[in-house]
Amino acid sequence: xxxxxLAALQRRLRAEDMPAIVVxxxxxxxxxxxxxxxxxxxxxxxxxxxxxxALFYTDHRYSDVAVAASEGTPWEIxxxxxxxxxxxxxxxxxxxxxxxxxxxxxxYGRFSFISEQFFGxxxxxxxxxxxxxxxxxxxxxxxxxxxAAVTDRAFEHIVAFVRPGQTERxxxxxxxxxxxxxxxxxxxxxxxxxxxxxxxxxxxxVSDRVVGPGEFLKLDFGARVGGYxxxxxxxxxIGTATDRHREIYGAVLAANEAGxxxxxxGVPAWEVHEVARAVLEERGLAAHFTHGLGHGVGLDVHERxxxxxxxxxxxxxxxxxxxxxxxxxxxxGGVRIEDLVVVEEGGYRLLSHSPKQLIEx
Ligand SMILES: [Mn+2]
Numbered sequence: 144x145x146x147x148x149l150a151a152l153q154r155r156l157r158a159e160d161m162p163a164i165v166v167x168x169x170x171x172x173x174x175x176x177x178x179x180x181x182x183x184x185x186x187x188x189x190x191x192x193x194x195x196x197a198l199f200y201t202d203h204r205y206s207d208v209a210v211a212a213s214e215g216t217p218w219e220i221x222x223x224x225x226x227x228x229x230x231x232x233x234x235x236x237x238x239x240x241x242x243x244x245x246x247x248x249x250x251y252g253r254f255s256f257i258s259e260q261f262f263g264x265x266x267x268x269x270x271x272x273x274x275x276x277x278x279x280x281x282x283x284x285x286x287x288x289x290x291a292a293v294t295d296r297a298f299e300h301i302v303a304f305v306r307p308g309q310t311e312r313x314x315x316x317x318x319x320x321x322x323x324x325x326x327x328x329x330x331x332x333x334x335x336x337x338x339x340x341x342x343x344x345x346x347x348x349v350s351d352r353v354v355g356p357g358e359f360l361k362l363d364f365g366a367r368v369g370g371y372x373x374x375x376x377x378x379x380x381i382g383t384a385t386d387r388h389r390e391i392y393g394a395v396l397a398a399n400e401a402g403x404x405x406x407x408x409g410v411p412a413w414e415v416h417e418v419a420r421a422v423l424e425e426r427g428l429a430a431h432f433t434h435g436l437g438h439g440v441g442l443d444v445h446e447r448x449x450x451x452x453x454x455x456x457x458x459x460x461x462x463x464x465x466x467x468x469x470x471x472x473x474x475x476g477g478v479r480i481e482d483l484v485v486v487e488e489g490g491y492r493l494l495s496h497s498p499k500q501l502i503e504x
Contacts, residue, residue, distance in 0.1 A: 377499070404418075450466070468480065
């Protein structure tokens with residue numbers, strides 16, 4: 144049951160003296176209502192939450208399942224007659240709500256439409272749901288851990304599968320198929336499989352390039368279980384590793400371990416980034432580490448907190464974050480080693496259990 148999530152949002156409304164908020168971001172709808180099997184990426188739906196009411200608007204395609212899912216919850220289902228937001232604005236008027244909060248993620252067209260339809264004033268608020276979502280409940284952590292376990296099994300499978308002569312696309316498809324075949328509903332994001340020079344691009348897109356000896360092969364992928372994502376990166380060497388491969392790999396692994404060791408509840412996220420970056424600095428490789436150390440993971444693969452030099456977030460107990468330092472050498476290749484962890488009071492609990500020693504294939 145997810146009533147406490149709704150209650151947390153209603154507390155925020157009271158604290159901010161805000162009469163109501165419209166939530167239409169799909170992950171936020173899913174989180175807030177807890178409706179299973181109702182909300183998909185194509186849904187036409189919105190939540191209207193006031194300080195003491197919760198209304199879920201959708202159209203007739205979803206009305207039966209929404210009504211069934213809402214049984215025994217505080218949610219009242221409203222089925223669209225002509226236009227969802229016209230009717231929502233009429234309800235606001237009937238309730239006497241004069242100020243309405245919208246999320247920053249609301250598309251501009253919808254923002255304009257609501258602004259025109261709503262007789263009162265509109266205010267955009269930042270991150271209210273993201274803040275609530277940052278601290279995971281036990282059942283959410285269980286799902287993320289399951290997604291991480293499927294991801295680990297996919298890594299074990301792909302290490303046995305990969306051969307020189309395959310293309311990045313062959314390997315990415317195999318990863319995706321394995322995960323979906325073994326309990327992943329869809330995947331958390333498009334698998335990144337990047338060989339040789341392509342591995343020097345942090346978020347390379349999968350190509351038809353053939354993987355060959357003497358190259359790094361970077362694999363960044365994640366399963367999704369019960370709506371919750373996993374995210375892990377491992378980097379292999381095809382053929383025999385050279386001293387250059389070992390130097391870069393060893394530096395990234397040391398940065399990954401230092402970053403993990405800095406994780407605990409209450410630490411500013413930027414400090415954890417800095418600890419890992421300092422390890423690469425000592426080895427003269429910090430200039431090749433060009434992104435943040437990590438990010439929160441949950442219903443979305445990238446969510447609060449941001450673990451980067453400019454982050455103002457703090458690691459909170461029961462947040463789930465990645466620790467993923469990387470070194471990218473243009474024209475040669477790149478290494479990233481990414482683990483998923485639960486932040487705990489005095490440290491962390493590792494959810495990614497795939498081996499991290501250098502693997503040569
Ligand atoms: Mn990641």
